Amino acid sequence: MSEWRVRLTPRIIVVSIAGLIVLGVLTLAGSRALTTTPAPATASAKPATRPERPPVSAAEEAYVRAMWPIHGDVQRDLMRASLGQILYKTDDLTRAELQARMERALATYRSAETRIRALQPPESMRKDHEEYLAAVRLFQESAVEANKMFKDGKEDHLLAAYPKSQEGSDKIREVGGKFWPNEFPPN
Amino acid sequence: MSRTLMRVVMMSVFLFVVGGLGPVDVLDAKPNNKRPPQVLPSGFESTDSLLRDVERAEKGPLHSAWIVESSRFMGVPFGAFMPDKAGLNTTVDLPVNVGIIEDPDGNLTLYDSGWKQLAYIFDWNTSCCWKGIRDQMTAIGLDPEKVTRIVLGHAHWDHSGQLSEFPDAVAYIQKEELKQIDFFLNYPVDFNAGHIRAVNTVDPITGAQVGPPQQACARTPVCGYPPQTVQEILGKVLGGKARIIDGRHEINRGLVIHPAFRGHTYGSQLLQVNTRRGQLVFGSDTYSSWTGIRDWLVANIQQTDTVQQFLAYEKCYVLASRLNSFNNCVAAHEPTSYTPDYPLTSNWWTIPGGNCSRAAELILAPGKTTHVPSPPPRTPPATCVSTVPPHTISP
Numbered sequence: 001m002s003e004w005r006v007r008l009t010p011r012i013i014v015v016s017i018a019g020l021i022v023l024g025v026l027t028l029a030g031s032r033a034l035t036t037t038p039a040p041a042t043a044s045a046k047p048a049t050r051p052e053r054p055p056v057s058a059a060e061e062a063y064v065r066a067m068w069p070i071h072g073d074v075q076r077d078l079m080r081a082s083l084g085q086i087l088y089k090t091d092d093l094t095r096a097e098l099q100a101r102m103e104r105a106l107a108t109y110r111s112a113e114t115r116i117r118a119l120q121p122p123e124s125m126r127k128d129h130e131e132y133l134a135a136v137r138l139f140q141e142s143a144v145e146a147n148k149m150f151k152d153g154k155e156d157h158l159l160a161a162y163p164k165s166q167e168g169s170d171k172i173r174e175v176g177g178k179f180w181p182n183e184f185p186p187n
Numbered sequence: 188m189s190r191t192l193m194r195v196v197m198m199s200v201f202l203f204v205v206g207g208l209g210p211v212d213v214l215d216a217k218p219n220n221k222r223p224p225q226v227l228p229s230g231f232e233s234t235d236s237l238l239r240d241v242e243r244a245e246k247g248p249l250h251s252a253w254i255v256e257s258s259r260f261m262g263v264p265f266g267a268f269m270p271d272k273a274g275l276n277t278t279v280d281l282p283v284n285v286g287i288i289e290d291p292d293g294n295l296t297l298y299d300s301g302w303k304q305l306a307y308i309f310d311w312n313t314s315c316c317w318k319g320i321r322d323q324m325t326a327i328g329l330d331p332e333k334v335t336r337i338v339l340g341h342a343h344w345d346h347s348g349q350l351s352e353f354p355d356a357v358a359y360i361q362k363e364e365l366k367q368i369d370f371f372l373n374y375p376v377d378f379n380a381g382h383i384r385a386v387n388t389v390d391p392i393t394g395a396q397v398g399p400p401q402q403a404c405a406r407t408p409v410c411g412y413p414p415q416t417v418q419e420i421l422g423k424v425l426g427g428k429a430r431i432i433d434g435r436h437e438i439n440r441g442l443v444i445h446p447a448f449r450g451h452t453y454g455s456q457l458l459q460v461n462t463r464r465g466q467l468v469f470g471s472d473t474y475s476s477w478t479g480i481r482d483w484l485v486a487n488i489q490q491t492d493t494v495q496q497f498l499a500y501e502k503c504y505v506l507a508s509r510l511n512s513f514n515n516c517v518a519a520h521e522p523t524s525y526t527p528d529y530p531l532t533s534n535w536w537t538i539p540g541g542n543c544s545r546a547a548e549l550i551l552a553p554g555k556t557t558h559v560p561s562p563p564p565r566t567p568p569a570t571c572v573s574t575v576p577p578h579t580i581s582p
């Protein structure tokens with residue numbers, strides 16, 4: 001009993017009140033956190049008859065395998081550049097971040113051209129080889145045009161750069177459909 | 188002594204307050220670009236808010252709606268499409284349906300835009316029946332020049348492929364759909380032998396999926412987005428013809444986008460359409476199978492959070508709860524499409540000159556005339572022979 005008399009000083013009472021206030025604040029905060037919800041923020045048909053894809057020769061296989069990682073690098077940085085521009089337009093990416101992406105993409109395209117030129121395509125694939133090279137050059141030209149924006153600040157360069165990157169992406173899709181017909185399975 | 192005790196207590200209280208309030212921000216999960224996808228917005232919508240959308244839509248205009256079959260996947264193993272049916276050990280043919288919605292002014296909204304990549308029809312030897320969507324629309328009496336909007340249910344190549352055919356139409360796509368591609372493009376493949384890849388997902392010669400595991404493409408979150416598709420979306424953005432949206436979005440009264448995040452892909456979205464038969468809900472691959480919605484089975488779940496797919500099914504049940512219920516859910520790959528087994532699509536016909544593709548009139552607004560010929564030409568799919576359309580790749 002005497003113990004209680006000793007502890008019930010004004011200071012302890014103040015501390016207790018402070019503790020209760022803190023507890024209340026925490027309860028409210030917890031309640032807010034817990035109640036915070038994210039804002040709403042057969043039939044069958046005969047398929048078309050088509051010739052079988054002829055088996056690839058050893059030279060064709062070697063060429064297509066060598067192109068594969070280059071194709072991956074080109075696609076990855078092409079999409080990063082495209083998405084970078086979209087996310088820049090939606091204010092989800094800064095101009096500096098976009099610039100870094102575009103410069104990296106340009107370096108990848110240039111590297112890809114060097115790597116592709118070092119390959120010896122079989123005669124049967126020479127035309128598509130040239131087509132792919134043309135696409136990579138289009139990507140370079142497009143990136144060079146887009147990168148002007150970082151010098152003069154005019155976003156019109158992105159629009160001016162777009163047709164070439166679109167044409168290039170059509171080309172690599174078409175050539176890719178021949179080299180790697182199963183690249184994109186059904187989704 | 189008591190003064191010291193007081194200091195200790197006050198300091199403890201201070202630290203407790205500071206430390207205790209910290210997690211609130213974490214729980215809030217405020218948007219930023221650095222978050223991993225595991226804490227991306229969930230796209231939740233309460234039943235009450237969905238029902239408010241029904242009430243609001245019902246005061247709006249009534250729409251007409253059709254679907255056309257952009258192409259058809261042939262002979263797909265049933266188990267790959269609907270895992271709960273894997274034991275049947277059969278195959279199914281899967282249409283790729285595109286929605287067409289007409290508002291009272293005659294303007295058209297597409298839900299998805301079908302295939303573009305003709306190489307797949309040629310080189311993937313089980314596909315069938317592709318026809319350009321503009322030609323399909325013309326053949327069923329709809330003017331493609333009237334297309335003012337395209338709502339992309341998701342951006343996979345077989346659903347967003349003909350965007351460039353409609354240069355003046357405004358495309359609607361979820362920001363989450365774009366951000367997820369961006370995130371996984373940078374995902375490292377060196378330490379896990381490539382479980383998750385955005386590119387180089389197959390063996391370049393055999394076409395076999397690289398792994399581990401097998402079917403890596405089907406198991407990786409962003410396989411299925413060719414640069415060509417992303418480029419076309421960029422074209423829309425740069426041309427001022429895109430709406431990058433974040434969650435629910437009312438286009439017009441009676442035309443409402445609802446998020447279905449991870450119902451098939453990260454940024455999947457549904458489209459609620461006010462019609463005379465109640466609210467139609469278009470679902471793209473989140474609603475791959477109508478029988479799946481009816482029987483509560485997941486479908487086409489290769490890149491899907493199955494809980495989110497069920498929640499998206501439930502959104503249709505709620506939105507269509509006043510009239511027709513699950514019968515108003517519009518599926519993209521339902522095998523029984525264009526048959527009486529999927530009643531909504533039973534008023535179907537073979538598209539004239541459409542390479543065996545089919546169309547169905549879902550509902551007409553009052554006073555509108557049917558587009559279905561009388562009698563409807565119905566070539567049994569088993570007897571219809573499709574052709575390979577001209578394209579640039581030779582065998």
